[in-house]
Amino acid sequence: MDKIIFHIDVNSAFLSWSAVDALNKGADIDIRNIPSVIGGDESSRRGVVLAKSVPAKAYGIITGESLFSARRKCPNIEIISPCFHTYEKYSRAMMEMLSEYTPTIEQYSIDECFLQFSKSFLSEPVKFAEEIKERIKKELGFTVNIGISNNKLLAKMASELNKPDKVNTIYPSEIKEKMWPLQVEELFMVGKKAKEKLNKMYIYTIGDLANYNVSLLKDKFKSYGELIWQYSNGIDHSEVAATEGDIKVISNSTTLAADIIEKNQANKVLFSLVENVAARLRKSNKCCSCIAVSIRSSEFKNYSHQKKLMNPTDSTERIAETVQQLFDETWKREPIRLLGVSLSHLSEEGYYQLSLFESGKENKNRALDNAIDSIRNKYGDNVIKRFGSK
DNA sequence: TCTGGGGTCCTAGGACCC
DNA sequence: TCTGGGGTCCTAGGACCC
Numbered sequence: 001m002d003k004i005i006f007h008i009d010v011n012s013a014f015l016s017w018s019a020v021d022a023l024n025k026g027a028d029i030d031i032r033n034i035p036s037v038i039g040g041d042e043s044s045r046r047g048v049v050l051a052k053s054v055p056a057k058a059y060g061i062i063t064g065e066s067l068f069s070a071r072r073k074c075p076n077i078e079i080i081s082p083c084f085h086t087y088e089k090y091s092r093a094m095m096e097m098l099s100e101y102t103p104t105i106e107q108y109s110i111d112e113c114f115l116q117f118s119k120s121f122l123s124e125p126v127k128f129a130e131e132i133k134e135r136i137k138k139e140l141g142f143t144v145n146i147g148i149s150n151n152k153l154l155a156k157m158a159s160e161l162n163k164p165d166k167v168n169t170i171y172p173s174e175i176k177e178k179m180w181p182l183q184v185e186e187l188f189m190v191g192k193k194a195k196e197k198l199n200k201m202y203i204y205t206i207g208d209l210a211n212y213n214v215s216l217l218k219d220k221f222k223s224y225g226e227l228i229w230q231y232s233n234g235i236d237h238s239e240v241a242a243t244e245g246d247i248k249v250i251s252n253s254t255t256l257a258a259d260i261i262e263k264n265q266a267n268k269v270l271f272s273l274v275e276n277v278a279a280r281l282r283k284s285n286k287c288c289s290c291i292a293v294s295i296r297s298s299e300f301k302n303y304s305h306q307k308k309l310m311n312p313t314d315s316t317e318r319i320a321e322t323v324q325q326l327f328d329e330t331w332k333r334e335p336i337r338l339l340g341v342s343l344s345h346l347s348e349e350g351y352y353q354l355s356l357f358e359s360g361k362e363n364k365n366r367a368l369d370n371a372i373d374s375i376r377n378k379y380g381d382n383v384i385k386r387f388g389s390k
Numbered sequence: 391t392c393t394g395g396g397g398t399c400c401t402a403g404g405a406c407c408c
Numbered sequence: 409t410c411t412g413g414g415g416t417c418c419t420a421g422g423a424c425c426c
Contacts, residue, residue, distance in 0.1 A: 013426090040394060048394055063426095068392050082394095109397095109426045191424050223400075224423085251396060290418095300393075306419065340395090 004122050005240060006115040006129060007147040007155035008098065011164035013111035014038040014051035016142040017090045018080050023141070035059060036078035039067045044257040045337075050082055054164070087111075093140055101132065106240045114152055116240040129167040137165070153236035154179075156188055175234045180207030187231055194221075194228070206232045246346070247284065252276040253340030259298045260336040263328075270323050273341040275386070278316040279373055281343055287312035288343035291319060293326040296338035304340075305330040312347055315365050316372075316386075319343070 010016060012032075019032045035056040040046030047067040059074040071077055091110045099105055104116035122128055129146040136144050147159025148169040157179055158170040170178050185195040187206050197220075203209050209217075210232035217225030230236065252273045260266050270293070281288060292306035305326045313319065323341055375384050 042392085045392085046394055047392080050394075064393080066392050112426075189424065193423060247397090249397065253395065255394065292419095302421080304420065308418070338394090342396095 002119045003150060004117045004119055004125050005149055005152055005155040006117075006125075006132075007152065007159040008094075008113050008115065008132075009145045009147070009159045010094070010111040011143045011145060012051045012053065013091075014082055014087060015053055015080075016051075017087050018083065020090065020141040021083070021086045031078060031080060034078055035061075035074045035076070036080060037061060037067070037070055038082050039070070039079050040082065042067050045255050090140065090142070094136060094144075097136065097139070098132070104240050104242050106242060107244070114155065114240045126167055126169065133165070133167060149234075151234070151236040152238055152240065153188060153231055154234050157186075160186070170234070172234055175210075176207070179232075179234065180205060180210060182206050184209055184232075187228060189224075189231060190228055194224075197221075248346060249342055249344045250277050250280050250284070250288070250346070251340060251342030252280075253294065253338055253342075255296075255338045256336065260339075263331075266327060266331070266336060266339060267324065269339050270327060270341060271320055271386075273339065274320045274323050275316060277341055277343050278314065278319050278369070279376070281346070282314050282369060282373055284346075286346040286348055287314045288319075288346050289313075290343070290345040291322045291326065292340075292342045292344070293323055293330055294338075294340040294342070295327075295330060295336055297332075298335040298337050300337070301334075303330055303332070306344075308345070312345075314369070315362065316369050317365050318362075 015036065015038050016032060018038060019030055023030060032053050033055065034053065035058075036053045037049045037056055038051040039049050049061060049063050049065050049067065049070050052061050052063060052070075056070075056074065056077060059077075061070045061073055061077070067079060070079075087110060095105070095107055095113060098113060098115060102115050102117055106114045108114060117125075125148050129148055133144055133146055136142065143165035145159045145163050145165070146167045147155045147157065147161070148167065149155040149158055149171055154170045154172070154175070158168045161168040161170070161178065182205060183195075184190055184198050184203055184206055185192070187209070190198070190209075198204075198209065201212075201220075203212055209229060212229065214226060214229045217229050219225070221228070254269065254273065256269065260269065289309045289312040290306055291309065292304055294302065294304040296302050307322055307326055309322070319341075372384060372386065
């Protein structure tokens with residue numbers, strides 16, 4: 001135990017960042033101090049709560065619920081549209097600041113990261129975390145929670161303890177007192193389904209899980225049973241990864257403003273999803289050899305269908321052909337609520353192989369893809385349309 | 391429940407091989 | 409082929425995370 005891990009988590013990230021951005025642009029109210037949420041456009045059926053203010057939380061509003069239901073709980077709730085560019089900007093600013101403190105930093109999501117220090121370097125971790133927290137507040141304008149322990153799991157659990165704007169610890173010696181009394185669904189990786197199953201086994205708290213017979217958990221839940229048992233006992237050997245791992249899937253999906261019932265309409269949407277994923281694929285200098293289409297029906301049933309390719313590709317046209325074919329094979333002619341395209345089995349090797357064997361036609365397609373990519377990079381996504389796209 | 395979008399990982403079942 | 413067992417690959421679906 002010679003290391004100290006911090007988990008840093010921005011409080012209501014999207015809402016805080018929207019608030020700071022508005023204040024910087026001269027707004028006279030701070031949405032953090034009124035009942036407010038960040039949420040999508042209800043008329044295009046993206047109306048769920050992505051983040052909430054503390055006063056909104058007091059009305060019982062929770063992340064993920066519909067705006068309709070949020071408004072029922074608090075009729076004069078302020079609803080703000082998300083702005084992902086803004087969020088990326090503040091996220092980057094925070095990560096850059098935190099990189100000053102240690103090279104061993106892992107960004108876990110847009111608003112969370114882990115920092116690792118050696119114990120000998122850090123004699124007073126809590127005091128140090130307080131300094132970082134205050135600096136973020138002063139220089140960047142938003143608050144964070146910092147959790148401290150000897151491993152990532154405990155640091156993450158610690159940062160959830162007491163919000164917002166707090167520093168908390170869960171050292172191994174504090175697990176019993178601080179973590180075991182919590183409801184089992186508070187444990188990282190225990191979601192709604194697992195909670196229900198665990199409750200049926202009379203496991204209600206993290207402590208109940210920690211003291212349960214691990215081999216019975218393994219019988220019932222396989223490797224997942226052992227994982228959550230270890231977590232409940234504060235066991236986690238994963239490393240803080242300073243370099244990010246290779247991306248494994250590139251996907252894009254969209255909930256449609258109105259259900260689609262015609263193949264033609266579906267094809268237009270699919271093509272724009274393909275353009276998005278294919279451009280991201282080429283930007284990462286990779287090829288894919290597995291393509292999948294997913295469909296959500298108006299009844300909320302999900303289907304997916306995938307196909308492995310003989311040769312890896314990064315061509316918009318080849319991906320689009322496969323996607324069409326997959327869609328035709330999958331669609332049960334029901335009204336469609338959501339369409340998605342995802343590319344997987346990504347490889348760099350395929351990228352080089354491809355250029356050796358591709359035909360004249362494929363060479364032409366590649367030239368077209370590259371030309372469109374560079375125009376869009378310069379002037380934005382909407383300046384140019386392919387023939388056949390919407 | 392008037393239920394987003396982008397990811398990761400795991401499991402089960404079937405095909406196919408020796 | 410009244411029929412085993414182990415390994416690998418592929419597909420579909422689902423749980424979980426932010």
